[in-house]
Amino acid sequence: MSNIDRRSLVKGSLAAMMAGAAFSRAAFAQSSEPILLGVSGPLTGPNAQYGTQWKQGFDLALDEIQAAGGINGRKLAYQFEDSQSDPRQSVAIAQKFVSDPRIVMELGDFSSPASMAASPIYQRGGLVQFGFTNSHPDFTKGGDFMWSTSVSQADEQPLLASYAVRRLGLKKLAVLHLNTDWGRTSRDYFVKAAKEYGAEVAVTEGYIAEERDFRSTLVRVRDANPDGLILISYYSDGALIARQARQVGLKQTICAASSVYSPKFLELGGEAVEDVHLGTRYFPQDPRPEVKKFIAGFKAKYGGQEPDAFNAYSYDAMNMAAAVVKIGGTDRRAIRDAFAKVKDVSSVIFGAATFDVESRRVKGAMNAELVVRKGQFALWDGKPT
Amino acid sequence: MSSWLDYTINGLIVGNVYALVAVGLALIFGVSRLINFAQGSIYLVGAYIGWVAVVQLHTPLPLTILVVAVAAALVGLIIERFGLRPLQNSVRIAPLLATIGISFVLDQLVMLTFSPNPRALPSQLPDVRFQVGNGTIGPLDLLIAGVGITSALLLFVFLRYSKLGWAVRATAQDRDAAMQMGVDVNRVNQAVFGIAAALGGVSGMLVGMYYNQIDTAMSLQATLKGVVAEVVGGAGNVPGAVIGSLLLGLVESYGVAVFGTSYRNLFAFLLLVVVLVLRPNGLFASARQAPPEPLTGTFIAPSRPVRIPRWALLVAAGGFAILPLFPVSFYVLQTLINAWLLGMLALSLTLVAGTIGQVSLGHAALLAIGAYTSALLSLTLSVPVGLAIIGGGLMSAALGTLLISPSFRLRGHYVSIATLAIGEIVSLVILNWESVTRGPIGISGIPPLSLFGYDLISPTSIYWFSLAVMVVLALLQARLLGSHLGRSFRAIRDDDIAARAYGLSLNRYKSLAFIFGGFAAGVSGGIAAHLYSYINHETFNTQQSILALTVVILGGLGNVVGAIVGSVALVGLPEVFRLAAEYRILIYGIVLLLLVRFRPQGLLGTI
Numbered sequence: 001m002s003n004i005d006r007r008s009l010v011k012g013s014l015a016a017m018m019a020g021a022a023f024s025r026a027a028f029a030q031s032s033e034p035i036l037l038g039v040s041g042p043l044t045g046p047n048a049q050y051g052t053q054w055k056q057g058f059d060l061a062l063d064e065i066q067a068a069g070g071i072n073g074r075k076l077a078y079q080f081e082d083s084q085s086d087p088r089q090s091v092a093i094a095q096k097f098v099s100d101p102r103i104v105m106e107l108g109d110f111s112s113p114a115s116m117a118a119s120p121i122y123q124r125g126g127l128v129q130f131g132f133t134n135s136h137p138d139f140t141k142g143g144d145f146m147w148s149t150s151v152s153q154a155d156e157q158p159l160l161a162s163y164a165v166r167r168l169g170l171k172k173l174a175v176l177h178l179n180t181d182w183g184r185t186s187r188d189y190f191v192k193a194a195k196e197y198g199a200e201v202a203v204t205e206g207y208i209a210e211e212r213d214f215r216s217t218l219v220r221v222r223d224a225n226p227d228g229l230i231l232i233s234y235y236s237d238g239a240l241i242a243r244q245a246r247q248v249g250l251k252q253t254i255c256a257a258s259s260v261y262s263p264k265f266l267e268l269g270g271e272a273v274e275d276v277h278l279g280t281r282y283f284p285q286d287p288r289p290e291v292k293k294f295i296a297g298f299k300a301k302y303g304g305q306e307p308d309a310f311n312a313y314s315y316d317a318m319n320m321a322a323a324v325v326k327i328g329g330t331d332r333r334a335i336r337d338a339f340a341k342v343k344d345v346s347s348v349i350f351g352a353a354t355f356d357v358e359s360r361r362v363k364g365a366m367n368a369e370l371v372v373r374k375g376q377f378a379l380w381d382g383k384p385t
Numbered sequence: 386m387s388s389w390l391d392y393t394i395n396g397l398i399v400g401n402v403y404a405l406v407a408v409g410l411a412l413i414f415g416v417s418r419l420i421n422f423a424q425g426s427i428y429l430v431g432a433y434i435g436w437v438a439v440v441q442l443h444t445p446l447p448l449t450i451l452v453v454a455v456a457a458a459l460v461g462l463i464i465e466r467f468g469l470r471p472l473q474n475s476v477r478i479a480p481l482l483a484t485i486g487i488s489f490v491l492d493q494l495v496m497l498t499f500s501p502n503p504r505a506l507p508s509q510l511p512d513v514r515f516q517v518g519n520g521t522i523g524p525l526d527l528l529i530a531g532v533g534i535t536s537a538l539l540l541f542v543f544l545r546y547s548k549l550g551w552a553v554r555a556t557a558q559d560r561d562a563a564m565q566m567g568v569d570v571n572r573v574n575q576a577v578f579g580i581a582a583a584l585g586g587v588s589g590m591l592v593g594m595y596y597n598q599i600d601t602a603m604s605l606q607a608t609l610k611g612v613v614a615e616v617v618g619g620a621g622n623v624p625g626a627v628i629g630s631l632l633l634g635l636v637e638s639y640g641v642a643v644f645g646t647s648y649r650n651l652f653a654f655l656l657l658v659v660v661l662v663l664r665p666n667g668l669f670a671s672a673r674q675a676p677p678e679p680l681t682g683t684f685i686a687p688s689r690p691v692r693i694p695r696w697a698l699l700v701a702a703g704g705f706a707i708l709p710l711f712p713v714s715f716y717v718l719q720t721l722i723n724a725w726l727l728g729m730l731a732l733s734l735t736l737v738a739g740t741i742g743q744v745s746l747g748h749a750a751l752l753a754i755g756a757y758t759s760a761l762l763s764l765t766l767s768v769p770v771g772l773a774i775i776g777g778g779l780m781s782a783a784l785g786t787l788l789i790s791p792s793f794r795l796r797g798h799y800v801s802i803a804t805l806a807i808g809e810i811v812s813l814v815i816l817n818w819e820s821v822t823r824g825p826i827g828i829s830g831i832p833p834l835s836l837f838g839y840d841l842i843s844p845t846s847i848y849w850f851s852l853a854v855m856v857v858l859a860l861l862q863a864r865l866l867g868s869h870l871g872r873s874f875r876a877i878r879d880d881d882i883a884a885r886a887y888g889l890s891l892n893r894y895k896s897l898a899f900i901f902g903g904f905a906a907g908v909s910g911g912i913a914a915h916l917y918s919y920i921n922h923e924t925f926n927t928q929q930s931i932l933a934l935t936v937v938i939l940g941g942l943g944n945v946v947g948a949i950v951g952s953v954a955l956v957g958l959p960e961v962f963r964l965a966a967e968y969r970i971l972i973y974g975i976v977l978l979l980l981v982r983f984r985p986q987g988l989l990g991t992i
Contacts, residue, residue: 044493044970046602048501081963084970087917087924088723092960095719095844113924116829117917121719124842138829142918179647179816181921184825205646206825208816210606212596213402215395216641216649223388236503240596247514247521248391267505268598 034075035330037321038097038127040108040118045084050110050133050310055080057314060294060301065322076322079103085110087117094118098125104330105130107317112136112181119146128336132317133310136181140360147339149320149353150313151281151365153182156258157189159367160230160279164255165197167369167382168277170228172200174221174252176214176241177232179206186232186257194230202226211237214244222250231256235308239269246272253277262308266375276372281349282312283368283379290346312348320345320353392642393635394517398526400634402595404533405588406611407618407626409581412540415621416557416577418477420798422484423464424585425608426491429601431457431586432593433495436506446509450587457586458579460491465578468978470571475985478744482938483981485931488604489974496601497967503600506593529591536584537627544623549576557621605927609809613657616802619667628669632656651813654806661803662791690944690990698946705852709845718844722916724956725851729909730929731936731948732858733902738934739943739991740866741898742878743789746801747808748906749929750788753815755781755907756914756925757822760831763915770835774911781907786899793892796881808930816922827921834915851912855949858905863945865901866992874898875943939980941987950988 039058042051058078065076081097083090090109097103098121105128109115115134119142122129128145135150164170173194177183183206191201203224205217218241221229229245229252231238238260245254256278265273282291284306294315298307307315323345328338339360344352353362371380406428413421434456438444444452468487472479510528514521544550549572555563556573564570589607593599610633618629633653640652660668709718730752738744759777762768768776788811792803815822822828834841834850841847865871873894876884881891914920936955940947958976962969980988 043967044496046605048496048601049503052501082967082969086928088726088913088956089959091917092716092719092723095714096716099714099716111923112827113917113919113921116919117924120833120918125715136826136829138919141830176646179825180923181826207646208650210602211646211649212598212603212606213395213399214646215398216392216638217646219388219391219395220641220645236598236600240598243597247523248395249521264503268503270505270507270597 032074033102034077035071035104035325036102037076037078038093038100038103038106039078039080040083040090040093040097040106040114041080041110042085043080043082045086047085047110051080051082053308053310054108054314056298056302057307057311057316058318060297060311061315061318061322063301064293064297065319071322071325076318076325078107078318083109083114085114087113090114090118091121094121094125094129098122098127103127104325104332105321105335107132107321112139115139116142119143122146126336127332128339130317130321132313132320135185137185144360145336147336147355147360149317149347149349149362151258151349152359152361152363153186153189155363155365156279157186158193159365160255160257161190161193161197161199163277163279163369164228164230165194165199167380168228168253168255170199170226170253170255172202172224172226173228173230174202174224174226175204175230175232176217176221177204177206178234178237179208183232190230190232207237209237212240214241215248218245218248218250221245222248226252228253228255230254231260233257233260235260235262235265236268239265239273242269242276243272255279259309261370261377262310263306264308266372266377271375273372274375277380278370278372278377280309280368280370280377281366283370284377285379286368288351288366290351291348294348316347316349316353319347388642392638394522396635396638397631398522398634399637400614400631401526401530401533402588402592403610403614403633404537404627404630405529405591406585406607407614407630408533408537408540408623409585409588410608410611410615411618411621411623411626412577412581412584414615414798415544415623416553417469417480417574418557418621418798419469419480419484420612420801421581422481422608423468423487423491424581424611425604425606426488426495427457427460427464427582427585428589428592428607429495429599429604430460430491431589432506432599432603433499434586435590435593436499436504436599439506439509440504449509449590453586453590454583457589458583460586461578461582462575464582465575469578470574471982472985478938478942479981479985482935483978485935486974486977486981488608489970490978492601492604493968493971493974497971499601501601503598505597506590506599507597508594510594525591525595529588529595532587532591533627533630537623540580540623549573553577609805609927610653612802613653613806616667616799617657617660619669620798622667622669625667625669629667632668647817648813651810651817654809654813657806658791658803658810661795661799661806665795665799690941690947690992691988693946693989702856706849709848715844718848720956720960721953722844722848722851724953725848725855726909726913726916727933727936727956728855728949728952729858729905729912730933731940731952732855732862732945733904733906733909734933735937735940735943735945735948736862736865736874736905737898737902738937739941740871740878741874741895743804743895743898744798744801744934745789745804746930746934747804747806747811747927748933749925749927750808750811751781751785751903751906752910752913752929753811753922753925754784755910756920757815757828757910758907759911760828760914760920761821763832764828764830769838770832770915771837774908774915777911777914778904778907781910782900782903785903785906786896789899790892790896793895805927805930808927812922812926822922825921827919827924828914829919831914831918831920833918834912847916854908854912858908859945859949862901862905866943866945870894870897935977939977939987941989941991943992944987944989945992947987947989947992954988 081093123143131148140146177187254276258280261280324338328335347353369380438449510524552568614630614633618625755777758780759773762773936951940951
């Protein structure tokens with residue numbers, strides 16, 4: 001292993017010398033070289049929207065980090081390489097980052113196929129792959145250089161089930177889920193927890209990400225006669241389902257996973273998402289100081305735009321990266337070891353994030369029970385809808 | 386039982402939506418025998434122009450429709466004038482590739498202008514709902530149905546009773562004869578593209594309003610469903626396209642009713658394959674319609690392949706073989722590994738598409754079959770990786786040939802559409818057959834490449850391994866093409882009736898080509914699986930199939946060296962353009978268009 005490392009460093013530095021000037025796009029025009037993080041994610045292709053949201057979160061976090069004096073006096077910066085969430089490109093990017101000695105750690109990728117295809121390269125190359133949206137249960141099993149702050153679905157789904165079953169009193173559920181590794185894993189944890197809490201799951205329906213028409217699915221749901229709909233969806237498909245559910249005359253309570261938490265959900269869903277319940281990690285009126293700072297900073301930087309879940313994930317990820325680099329410095333191995341050492345890093349999602357060294361994930365995500373009232377997300381007041 | 390009424394109504398509603406795209410595709414296909422892959426992009430452009438009109442300019446609905454129709458028609462005219470007309474005397478496949486390039490460019494332009502975030506496109510119609518069955522329909526459903534049916538009727542009348550319509554139909558039947566009779570073929574094409582684009586733009590806007598959502602990913606899906614509906618109805622047949630769309634909607638809806646949501650698209654594509662096999666010209670094709678022209682065959686440009694002297698090939702191969710001994714970064718090696726893997730796929734496709742003339746648009750399915758077979762063999766049965774990869778190749782060869790065999794009787798575009806459908810079916814079976822493929826969770830922890838007990842982990846060793854495999858496959862294929870088999874393949878491609886008259890069994894030769902091609906693609910998929918360590922149903926998607934076809938056409942159909950050169954170019958270009966970040970796919974699309982424009986027979990020419 002060490003043999004490979006030395007070779008990659010030698011080769012990488014040669015490549016860096018050849019291409020050095022060209023990379024300055026992401027670097028700052030400052031005399032002291034910034035500490036550079038590599039980001040592999042989608043900027044074009046079908047998932048491009050998520051890469052754009054990442055950037056917003058990163059940039060906000062970096063502004064704050066720079067304002068607070070950077071990392072021991074040095075600036076922190078990132079180099080974003082577009083992978084289109086395509087494994088063929090993410091593996092090439094992985095080699096690029098591994099052989100570029102300026103990169104101290106990597107963040108991303110977005111989808112599981114793209115991220116996990118690159119994991120062996122990061123593991124063998126000894127560069128931390130910090131996947132902050134990678135909920136696939138096997139992601140961190142790729143090796144001790146894989147760390148993730150993605151909320152474990154084993155944590156999140158019981159919270160959602162508790163909201164739906166214990167708090168809202170739903171007894172017979174229909175679960176609609178994205179038929180991806182995330183949606184499938186989430187569904188399994190949700191169904192298990194909901195049954196434990198005494199509810200019956202009448203029907204589960206998995207749909208593919210490109211799906212736009214849910215009317216026939218909703219007829220199936222109606223025929224199962226549930227008293228609540230559970231959406232394990234992202235905001236765009238979640239909004240579509242809610243709209244069509246109301247159009248075909250389903251009036252049941254809708255309860256959605258935190259991934260729909262986005263102003264876009266309200267915009268796309270319109271009146272149909274009124275009274276939709278959702279569990280989230282933070283909410284607009286949240287009194288926690290880290291959340292207030294995040295929301296205020298985000299609105300100020302992006303012209304009044306409300307941040308969403310993916311903005312929060314990337315904001316947290318950049319802050320976590322800064323905390324890790326503060327301890328670990330710029331040595332790649334020391335950075336890996338630093339992940340086990342960081343304690344209570346201020347986080348929008350977790351409140352204070354500390355890694356579980358065994359699973360290389362963070363446990364104990366915050367939980368808020370929200371409902372859409374008058375076109376806004378609001379803390380649920382306990383009143384039935 | 387009342388649910389069946391609801392499923393029927395829902396099927397018709399969504400079929401309605403598909404019809405809007407299918408009609409435009411049918412019109413263009415009817416005249417220029419071209420599957421316009423840019424139709425989905427015009428639909429996308431229409432949706433965003435509609436957004437600007439509604440949200441920024443607050444235009445009333447009739448004006449919005451007019452603005453969108455005019456703007457989209459302009460886009461269509463520009464595409465026709467600058468993208469397609471210069472290609473009318475080149476290979477018949479060049480316009481197809483050009484539409485793919487145009488769709489890249491248009492999609493990227495929209496994405497760069499409006500950001501990839503989805504937007505709400507509010508409907509401008511009053512929100513009243515009518516109770517039908519247990520569900521409701523709104524005024525927008527009626528408007529979409531009205532636009533679909535009216536435009537189909539208008540087009541039908543136009544084609545049958547107006548002078549320009551006659552010209553359009555004459556051009557569709559025989560372009561040269563129409564020209565001799567004094568038909569201004571260019572004007573006809575312009576009219577057709579203008580109308581189809583206007584329709585496409587308006588449909589994008591209406592569908593955006595219908596879902597209150599537009600985003601840049603909607604273009605490919607629209608094209609896919611539109612192509613299926615159009616072919617089911619009878620390619621080039623406008624009223625048939627509407628009926629085909631409604632049928633597609635119904636089949637999907639009943640599929641959901643009986644088997645569940647995750648089987649929905651499976652039924653759409655199965656419908657397509659069944660229709661193609663039973664009635665290759667679609668359900669409503671008229672008997673008088675001219676037989677579908679082969680995409681390649683007589684339409685291959687009479688180009689002389691570029692002769693590359695043997696010593697130059699040896700030098701190039703030797704150069705790539707010793708490349709890792711020089712201080713090149715692992716990133717370069719990894720990029721070349723990707724090129725070699727794509728090269729194996731391109732070898733496979735250039736054989737079936739170029740040499741024997743079966744243009745496949747579902748080739749990624751062969752990768753997926755090889756990858757899953759190899760991954761599962763090595764994981765669950767502990768087969769050594771080297772053998773597992775060969776197993777993947779054999780499985781791809783067998784299964785791929787078996788799946789494609791019902792469509793051996795098809796010709797021209799229909800082969801492409803059948804293979805497109807088969808590709809989607811394979812991906813959906815992988816998604817749904819959980820007991821074997823682990824469904825959406827995918828297969829993780831696939832062991833790394835190894836050979837005779839030695840792990841191939843460093844990029845250098847993987848590089849050499851994949852290069853060696855590709856070179857061996859290329860040599861085998863070159864040997865094959867030089868033998869009597871290769872000549873028989875080309876005879877079938879150039880004139881299958883003459884070939885049959887000489888006693889060649891078409892099915893047997895087509896099978897042979899798919900067996901060899903399937904093996905190469907399966908091996909490529911198998912290596913990729915062990916390289917990535919994780920695969921799921923999305924790893925090998927439609928974009929891969931389209932990329933492979935682009936490589937093959939770029940390199941020169943049937944050209945072994947061309948396939949490899951094309952792979953290096955198309956893997957390399959997006960990497961070279963990396964500095965351009967968000968703009969790189971746009972640049973890639975433009976480069977592709979320029980190549981098609983100035984070298985339609987491919988870089989190295991057709992063999």
